[in-house]
Amino acid sequence: MEPVASGSIVTLKDVAAASGVSISTASRALDERTASRSAAAAHVRKVAEELGYRRNSFASGLRRGETRTLGVLVPRLSDTVMALMFEELERAASSRGYFAMVATSGDDPNDERRAAETLLDRNVDGLILATARLDDELPRRLRERKVAHALVLRTDGVSPSALGDDEVGGYLAVRHLVDLGHSDIAVVTGPTFTSTGIARLAGARRALGEARLTAREEWIITGGYGIENGFSAGEALLGRDNRPTAVFAANDNIAMGIMAAAHRHELKIGEDLALVGYNDTPLAARLPTPLTSVHVPLDQIARTAIDLIVEPGAEPQVRKSMPSLIPRESSGAPLVHGNGK
Structure with a gap:
């Protein structure tokens, strides 16, 4: 293999000559869209790496009318689930030869629209939205x-969507509490403008119905997905004599807020109050009382979104x-007398 002159830019022609193949063969071997596994293609890629060749994907994409870039819109990156989702989308996009860029929009539909237009102005080949509301005009x-x-994690039921089966997840969470012997079960779920909030509550109600339990409406609380929302709900549920013995929190942030409220009311999680969260974020297993949570396969969801x-x-x-339940100490041991009181 002849060396390329020091300081010069390595071209596709250089790689082809050093590999002993035609320029078109070298181009196909280095095209991340095809990712050929043949020995010849592997040889070309090895030579290209040794020469320090860098393929200009942007320029080649422009020739095809593409930028090989996807825009990802999330409400906020301070939300652990949204940050993890973007990381998985970035990995999945890279494996298909795309670059992912992110923009945040908060929860305001006007801000969402402006953020989407900003991404489209950069000629992205497609948009992935983790912001969808059931009343959202953007999709x-x-x-x-x-x-x-x-749409990712949420759906409007019409646009292409990749998400967990939230109704199954809500069912698994409450079924777990029922199987432990609880009958006084509260549900704290997300906003009614999200498919996640509605579906997780529907699954919870199905599990209660199967057990012939009636959900007390004062124990069904809807709101935001933040820790502060969980704390407020915990105060409303636990600051009364007639309190639930178990709570399904529709995400781990809500669950952590309920943990804080329980501590304030001198209730021990896993003993005085059983608690199940949702999303199985990395912190869930590392809390002082590890949190039982519904695991959502974000990597699979990300790959599906890219495929769509x-x-x-x-x-x-x-x-x-399909989600799965990860039992930990926060849901406690089976009850002996049914209601735990």
């Missing part, structure tokens, strides 16, 4: 404009990944 507008897009954009038109358009 409809994207469909009308024929903009490639996918890269391979549009495949059925079904709304694809759900």
Whole structure:
């Protein structure tokens, strides 16, 4: 293999010559979209690496009318689930030869629209939205404009969507508490404008119904997904004589807020109050009382979202990944007398 002159830019022609193949063969071997596993392609890639060749994906994408870039819109990156989701989307996009860039929008629909337009102004090949509301106009507008897009973690039921099966997840959480002997079970769920909030509550109600338990409406609390929302709900539920013995919190942030409220009321999680969270964030297993939580396969959801954009038109358009329950100390041991009081 002849060395390339020091300081010069290594071209595709240089790689082809050093590999002993044609320029078109070298180009195909280095195209991340095809990722050929043949021995010849592997040889070309090895030579390219030794020469220090860098493929200009942006320029080649422009020639095809693509930028190989995807825009990801999340409410906020301070939310652990959203940050983890973006990391998984970034990895999944990279494996398909795409670069992912993120923008945040908060919960305001106008800010969401502006953030989406900012990403589109950068000629992204598609948008992935983790912001969808059931009353959100943005997915409809994207469909009308024929903009490639996918919703992630949430769905409006129409646009291509990749998410966990939230109804199954809510069912698993409450079924676990029922199986431990609890009958006085509260549910603290997310906003009613999100598919997650509605579906997790529906699953919880199904588990209660199967056990012939009636959910007390004062023990069903809807609100935001922040720790402060969980603390407020915990205060409302635990600051009374007639309190639940178990709580399903529809995400781990809510669960941590309820833990703080329980501590304030001198209740021990796992003994005086059983608690189940949702999403199984990394902190859940490392809390002073490790949190039982519903695990959602974010990596699988991310790969599905990328597929929905890269391979549009495949059925079904709304694809759900199966969650699983991870039992830990916060849900406690089975009750002996049913209601734990």
